[in-house]
Amino acid sequence: MGGSLFKNHCVTFLISSILHFVIILPYHAQSSLIISSHNHKLIYNQCSNKTSPNHLSLLAKLFQDFISQSSKSKFFETIVYDNDKTAISGTYQCRKDLTTDECHSCVSKFPQLSRELCSDNNVIPSRIQLLGCYARYVEDGPEIENGPGIQILHKSCGEYKVAMNSGFEEMKSAAFSALESGVWGGKGFCEMKYESFRVMAECAVNLRGCDCGECVNNAVQICEEECGNSVSGDIYLDGCFVSYEYYGDRGNNNIGGPSFKDNGIGGRTPKLVAIVIGAAIISGVILCVFIRSFRKKRDDW
Incomplete structure (x- = not known):
């Protein structure tokens, strides 16, 4: 009777563990991926022709202003100066469908990217376009209004x-x-x-x-x-x-090429699901063995 009850508890635990790992955790991981990485994808950048230290320090100050304002607004433009009255006019804009938190997270990527991009030419970027936001600046004066x-x-x-x-x-x-x-x-x-x-x-x-x-x-x-x-x-x-x-039928013969590529959001590959299920089962078995050992010791007492 006790052994049967124990087996039922183990089966129930294993089922709930598998459901948790396969359904609940991937859902949270997918949501986190959308917020934290998808909007940060680099689309393109343009490089400036200036390398002076003044512009580097001004750009750092500009990005600080951007990050501060991105917690409040999805669009911001300003002009920053140094002691020599050198100026940089800059703008950032987040996609309208982003939340304020997503906008802030996207804009916060600019300082690091500005240090990494255009490094081969020993210059700094003048425009950084991510999937969820962009930043641009013009040196020595306000930006010219575009048509x-x-x-x-x-x-x-x-x-x-x-x-x-x-x-x-x-x-x-x-x-x-x-x-x-x-x-x-x-x-x-x-x-x-x-x-x-x-x-x-x-x-x-x-x-x-x-x-x-x-x-x-x-x-x-x-x-x-x-x-x-x-x-x-x-x-x-x-x-x-x-x-x-x-988003046509993936089996449609009208579509050329070997296969559709996954965009990285949603969808779980068979290999990933197998790994997750395996991890859940192993965890469940270990816990069941532990419980069985504990029950045996308690009976011996």
């Missing part, structure tokens, strides 16, 4: 392609049209799912109304021309960015 933004700063197209005449291009164009309308209604930001597409666009805060719409329209046209039937694409202009990703 609608047509200069391409960065472009990236997915290596996998969708077969022509599959309806992909029509669906993508419709998704982009919905995105452009959404940017107007979203006051410079829009993220949406349209059929099998996820699309996103955002404008710099200093671009409003028609200028923002024109910038996004430019980015969409460039994306259409440059990325064609790629399953994903990102276009960053000097005043806005556009991003899209196609």
